[in-house]
Amino acid sequence: MATIELTGDTFTETIENNDIVLVDFWAAWCGPCRQFAPVFEEASNKHEDIVFAKVDTDAEQELAAAANIQSIPTLMAFRDGLMVFSNSGVLPANAVDDLIRQIRELPMDDIRAQMQAQAAGQGGGGCGCGGCNCGANNG
Known part of the structure; x- marks a missing residue:
C-alpha cells in the first residue's frame, strides 16, 4: 500500500478509524528525512494492513506544532487511536519491522x-x- 499524505483536516480521522497507523513527519529539505523515506515506503509495501502516512511539516506547520514535533524525521505509531510510539531520527528497516511486530503484540x-x-x-x-x-x- 502506498503512503498517504495527512493534513490537519485528515489526521484525527485517520488515526481514529484505523487499527494501526504509522506517521512520518518530514520535510523536503531534510536530508535524514530523504534517507528514511525509502525505508518507510518499503515497509508500507510489506505491511498492507497498516496505514502509512506522511505529514509535510512545512505545509502542515500547525499540525506539526500540535504533535509537538521538535525535530525531523519523527515517526509516530498509533494503535486503536492511541499513540504508542514516537521517535525522532532515522530508523533502519529492521527496526521498523521490529517496531511493527511490537505494536501488533501490544x-x-x-x-x-x-x-x-x-x-x-x-x-x-x-x-x-x-x-x-x-x-x-x-x-
Missing part, C-alpha cells in the same frame, strides 16, 4: 485500563511514554 486492553486509571487519578502507568510497563517503550 496488550491494548491492559494499556487502556492503565490509561483510564491514570486519568482517574488512581495511579497506573499510562502508555507510550517509555516510563511504564505496558510494552510500548519508546526506542
